[in-house]
Amino acid sequence: MNTTKVVMVGHVDHGKSTLVGQLLHLTGSLPEGKVESIEESCRSRGVPFEWAFVMDAFSSERDQNVTIDTAQHWMHHEDRQFVIIDAPGHREFIKNMVTGAAQADGAIVLLAANEGVAEQSKRHGYLLGMLGIKQVVVAVNKMDLVGYSQSHFDALENEYRAFLKDVGVDVSEFVAVSAKEGENITSTSDALPWSKQTLLGALKTIKPVSEAFGQALQLSVQDIYRFDDRRLIACKVEQGKLTVGDEVAIYPGGEKTKVASIEVWSAPEKTTAVAGESIAITLTNSLFTERGNVITAARAPLVSQSIATRIFWLGSNDLKTGRRVKVKVGTQAVWAQVTEVENVTDVANLEKQDRASLGKHEVADIRFELEQPLVCDSHRQSLALGRVVIVDGYDVCGGGLILSSGEPKAAGISVTDWYQLNGHFGGVLEVPENRRVCGQLQKELFALGIRSSVCDRSSASEVANSGVLALVPSQAGGRLMIYGKKSFHLTLKERIPTEIATHLRG
Ligand code: GTP
Ligand code: MG
Numbered sequence: 001m002n003t004t005k006v007v008m009v010g011h012v013d014h015g016k017s018t019l020v021g022q023l024l025h026l027t028g029s030l031p032e033g034k035v036e037s038i039e040e041s042c043r044s045r046g047v048p049f050e051w052a053f054v055m056d057a058f059s060s061e062r063d064q065n066v067t068i069d070t071a072q073h074w075m076h077h078e079d080r081q082f083v084i085i086d087a088p089g090h091r092e093f094i095k096n097m098v099t100g101a102a103q104a105d106g107a108i109v110l111l112a113a114n115e116g117v118a119e120q121s122k123r124h125g126y127l128l129g130m131l132g133i134k135q136v137v138v139a140v141n142k143m144d145l146v147g148y149s150q151s152h153f154d155a156l157e158n159e160y161r162a163f164l165k166d167v168g169v170d171v172s173e174f175v176a177v178s179a180k181e182g183e184n185i186t187s188t189s190d191a192l193p194w195s196k197q198t199l200l201g202a203l204k205t206i207k208p209v210s211e212a213f214g215q216a217l218q219l220s221v222q223d224i225y226r227f228d229d230r231r232l233i234a235c236k237v238e239q240g241k242l243t244v245g246d247e248v249a250i251y252p253g254g255e256k257t258k259v260a261s262i263e264v265w266s267a268p269e270k271t272t273a274v275a276g277e278s279i280a281i282t283l284t285n286s287l288f289t290e291r292g293n294v295i296t297a298a299r300a301p302l303v304s305q306s307i308a309t310r311i312f313w314l315g316s317n318d319l320k321t322g323r324r325v326k327v328k329v330g331t332q333a334v335w336a337q338v339t340e341v342e343n344v345t346d347v348a349n350l351e352k353q354d355r356a357s358l359g360k361h362e363v364a365d366i367r368f369e370l371e372q373p374l375v376c377d378s379h380r381q382s383l384a385l386g387r388v389v390i391v392d393g394y395d396v397c398g399g400g401l402i403l404s405s406g407e408p409k410a411a412g413i414s415v416t417d418w419y420q421l422n423g424h425f426g427g428v429l430e431v432p433e434n435r436r437v438c439g440q441l442q443k444e445l446f447a448l449g450i451r452s453s454v455c456d457r458s459s460a461s462e463v464a465n466s467g468v469l470a471l472v473p474s475q476a477g478g479r480l481m482i483y484g485k486k487s488f489h490l491t492l493k494e495r496i497p498t499e500i501a502t503h504l505r506g
Helices: 016-026 034-045 051-063 090-099 119-130 150-166 199-203 415-422 435-447 457-465 486-495
Strands: 003-010 071-077 080-086 106-112 135-141 171-176 218-227 230-239 241-243 247-251 255-263 272-274 278-283 294-296 302-313 324-329 332-346 362-376 387-392 395-405 427-432 452-454 469-474 479-482
Touching (some): 003 016, 016 071, 016 135, 016 199, 034 051, 106 119, 119 150, 119 302, 135 150, 150 171, 218 278, 302 387, 302 457, 324 362, 362 415, 362 427, 427 435, 435 452
Parallel strands (some): 003 080, 003 106, 106 135, 135 171
Antiparallel strands (some): 218 294, 230 278, 247 255, 247 294, 302 362, 324 332, 427 479
16 A cells, blocks of 8 residues: 655644644544543643643654654555654754655645734745645644634635745645544534535545656666676666566666566566566666666656756855755765856745845755766656755755756757767866867877867856866866766776876866
8 A cells, every 4th residue: 555645734833733633533543542541641630631642642652763853643544544744843844854854745734723824834835835745735723713714714715825826836625624623624514514625535635646746657776786697777666657568768878778577576576566666677688777877768857967956955054156065866966066046035934035145944046067967857747856955065955846957958959869979978077277288188088989178167067068078277177077977987087198187086
C-alpha cells in the first residue's frame, strides 16, 4: 500500500494537535487505551482533557528512537494509509520542508475561524507554493466559536483563497470543522449542514505524489553493481511506469537503449515497476552509466549547465552573486556559482526588497552556473528532479524549486544535443594569463577531438553551453570550472601541458 504523507501547518494555537488527535481517534488509528489513560490522568490532576496531551504523550514516547524533529502519526482508513506530520517548531519545520526531510505529498492548512488569516498562515501558504506542494486542503477550525456561521466561513475562504492563488497554490478543498467538538471530521455534522465535504473526505483527495504527478517515466540511478558479467543498474522509479522492453534514454548524454530486465532483490524477476519502487535493471547494450544519471522514456528532462531557481535561504551568510555553493538534485551534486539574484522577497509580508543579496529566511530568484551538466526538470514536470537543496560546506542552507533551464532559449539546442554532436560536454577552463599557452592547449585539445575556444570570462558560460570548452585566460590561475564526464576530465588533465596542469584544481 502506498502511504500518503500530509503535513499539518497553521498558526500557533489554531488547533493542529487537536485536529490530528481527533482524526486519529475517529479513524481508530490510536493505540487502544491511549485516550482513556490521558483522560484518567487529566481527571486526577483536575485539568480539562486536551487532545494535544494525547498527541504529546504519544510522540514523546516514540521520539526517543526516532531522530526527527517533527511528530509523525500513522492513520489508516479503508484502503488508504496516511502519515500526518504535526510540526511543532516553526523554524525546524521550515528547514525540514526546504530540505525535503518532510517531503510531503500534500498539506492541511489550519485557520482558526475566530482569528482568521494570520501572518503565519500567509507565510506557510507561501512556503507550500514555493516548495511545489500542490495538493492543499484548508481546514477552517474552531467553527464552534463563530456559531458555525456559513457567511463567516465564506468570507474567510474568499480572503485566503485569493492570497494563496497569488503565491501559486490552488486549494482543492476548504472545509469547516470544529476539532474540539469533533464536528465534520470524519462524518457529516448537524451543526454544519451546509458543508460540502468532511475533513476526511478532503484528505482522501490527496494522493501520493508519485501517483498524482504526470505519467512520464523517470528513473534516477542510485548505483551500479557488477554481478557475474552483468551490470545491474540500481535505480528508483520516481514517476511513471517501466516495462521490460521499453525504449529509454540515459541523461545527461541522451544515449538510447532498451530495458532488458527488471530485478528486485530476493524476489522473482518481474516485467513492470511503478513509481516509488526501488529496482535494478539491465540494459540491452552496455552504455556508460553512473550514479546521478536519469533514465526516461518519452519525455527528455532538462540537461543544463545553468539553472533558474527560486530559493528559500536558511544560511547565516547572505547568498549573492559570485558565491560558490553545492547544488543537489536527487542523487546529483554539482558545484555552482551564483550569477543573478532577483526578486528578493520577505516571506512575512511578501514585500520585494530592492537589493541583490539573499538573507536568512528570504526567498529570491537565483540563477546558477553549474560546473558540470545537471539533469533536472522544471518543478511543474517533476518533483524528484524539480527541487534543489543548497549546501554550503557541510550545512544545508537553502532549497527550492527549479523554474527552468537558465540558458538562453533562442537556439533551442540543449547540452545533450551538443554532446551528441561533439562527443563531449562543454566546459570552462581558466588558464594562467598567457595567450601562447592557451593556443598550445587548444592544439592539444584539437588532437583529442575536443572543441575549444579562447574567450573572456563574461562569455565563457555561453560558450560552454554550446558544448565547447571555453579557455579563459585568467590572472587567478587555472581552474577547471565545468567539465564533462570524469573520463574526459582525466584525459584532459593528462594531456594538457604540465605548466597548466600544475595550476589546475577540481
Ligand atoms: P501549537 O502546537 O502550540 O502551535 O498549537 P496547535 O495548533 O497544535 O493547537 P492545539 O491543538 O494545541 O489547540 C490550541 C487550543 O485551541 C487548545 O486549548 C484547544 O482545546 C483549542 N481548540 C482546538 N480546536 C478547537 C476548536 O475546534 N474549538 C475550540 N473552541 N477550541 C479549539
Ligand atoms: Mg500542537
